Amino acid sequence: MHLAHLRLRDFRNYARLNADFAPGFHLLLGDNAQGKTNILEAIYLMATLRSFRGVGSAQMIRHGQKGYFVGGKVVGQGEREIKMFWSARERNLTLDGRAVKKLGDFLGTLRTVVFCTEDLQLVKGTGRTRRRFLDLLLTQTQPGYLPLLQRYMQAVRSRNALLKQFAPDPRLLESFSEQLVKLGNELIRHRRELIPKLSPLARLAYRRISNDAEELRINYEPSVKTDFSVELAQVRDRERRFRATLIGPHRDDLQLSFNDKSAAQFGSEGQKRTLAIALKMAQAEYLTGIHGSAPVLLIDDVMGELDAKRRAGLLPLLERARETSGQVFMTCTEENWPRELGRELQRWEVKAGALHGAKS
Numbered sequence: 318m319h320l321a322h323l324r325l326r327d328f329r330n331y332a333r334l335n336a337d338f339a340p341g342f343h344l345l346l347g348d349n350a351q352g353k354t355n356i357l358e359a360i361y362l363m364a365t366l367r368s369f370r371g372v373g374s375a376q377m378i379r380h381g382q383k384g385y386f387v388g389g390k391v392v393g394q395g396e397r398e399i400k401m402f403w404s405a406r407e408r409n410l411t412l413d414g415r416a417v418k419k420l421g422d423f424l425g426t427l428r429t430v431v432f433c434t435e436d437l438q439l440v441k442g443t444g445r446t447r448r449r450f451l452d453l454l455l456t457q458t459q460p461g462y463l464p465l466l467q468r469y470m471q472a473v474r475s476r477n478a479l480l481k482q483f484a485p486d487p488r489l490l491e492s493f494s495e496q497l498v499k500l501g502n503e504l505i506r507h508r509r510e511l512i513p514k515l516s517p518l519a520r521l522a523y524r525r526i527s528n529d530a531e532e533l534r535i536n537y538e539p540s541v542k543t544d545f546s547v548e549l550a551q552v553r554d555r556e557r558r559f560r561a562t563l564i565g566p567h568r569d570d571l572q573l574s575f576n577d578k579s580a581a582q583f584g585s586e587g588q589k590r591t592l593a594i595a596l597k598m599a600q601a602e603y604l605t606g607i608h609g610s611a612p613v614l615l616i617d618d619v620m621g622e623l624d625a626k627r628r629a630g631l632l633p634l635l636e637r638a639r640e641t642s643g644q645v646f647m648t649c650t651e652e653n654w655p656r657e658l659g660r661e662l663q664r665w666e667v668k669a670g671a672l673h674g675a676k677s
């Protein structure tokens with residue numbers, strides 16, 4: 318799969334951009350604050366309808382303008398055309414010229430994996446970051462997962478609203494609880510099945526990047542230990558006091574450890590950074606295995622942070638993307654781009670919201 322064309326209007330610091338991209342390796346070179354990351358953000362947006370910077374759409378509109386347009390042509394098994402327009406008053410998403418009604422039909426048109434400095438939050442941050450990682454991967458691989466997740470989150474919200482009332486109707490609470498347990502158990506099943514497949518890929522990636530002897534472990538840490546309805550009944554009094562749904566997949570986490578010691582608490586900075594990259598590599602490998610083609614890799618500022626040895630560990634992944642006619646976009650400044658990547662790459666110069674093809 319590759320992105321063959323990207324078109325931007327009033328997106329971040331791009332007034333307009335039209336660029337054609339071949340499969341293979343694209344190096345986006347430029348000084349700071351020129352618009353390198355903005356390009357990756359636009360590509361990721363077409364894949365997930367979110368910014369990987371965790372900001373809302375309003376922030377992505379070019380200053381002083383009313384709305385942005387991001388569009389692209391994706392070549393995979395066929396050719397698909399994505400167009401999205403966003404303004405405070407109007408939102409429009411089309412695939413091959415037709416309005417997208419169900420997100421499930423759209424997501425998966427373009428698959429990406431992003432590597433960025435914020436990935437460190439996968440190790441250092443709260444459970445929410447790790448749940449999002451799992452949810453994105455399951456959305457990218459299981460067609461029914463997103464609607465299921467949305468229905469579950471809606472059930473949590475309705476139940477919480479009821480629990481906030483002075484005297485919640487017990488019959489209504491009972492029916493919300495039933496819904497919660499039914500949908501929640503499905504989510505738990507998906508997550509439980511994913512971890513044993515993801516874990517070996519992450520361990521292998523970790524070992525490739527670092528020569529550390531530590532044994533990386535990834536365990537699913539579900540909020541529900543055995544029986545959701547029984548455990549929900551056990552926390553009833555506490556739920557009354559806290560007026561919120563206290564257990565369920567919305568409280569799940571992933572436990573990351575080295576030699577059975579928490580990576581967040583005991584790992585070194587380098588180990589944490591390597592672990593975050595290993596998780597992303599595992600995501601990419603898993604997607605490749607499931608779909609038979611590599612996702613588009615978006616690598617932002619990551620190489621510059623790694624020492625030569627760790628960079629060398631990342632290279633096989635990039636090589637593979639090239640061999641399987643996948644596509645990689647990597648941002649760098651002139652000083653820190655890894656020259657060992659070789660000559661088979663397309664260089665682009667990014668300057669003040671414009672992109673110029675450069676000779677490699």
Ligand SMILES: Nc1ncnc2c1ncn2[C@@H]1O[C@H](COP(=O)(O)OP(=O)(O)OP(=O)(O)O)[C@@H](O)[C@H]1O
Nearest residue numbers: 329330349350351352353354355376377378379380
């Ligand atoms: N909504 C917006 N409208 C106009 N310009 C914006 C908007 N949001 C960000 N910018 C501008 O985009 C530029 C930053 O772009 P980007 O983050 O892509 O830089 P970069 O090339 O990745 O830099 P670095 O090497 O520092 O990471 C800044 O000049 C910033 O002012």
Ligand SMILES: [Mg+2]
Nearest residue numbers: 353354618648
């Ligand atoms: Mg940047």
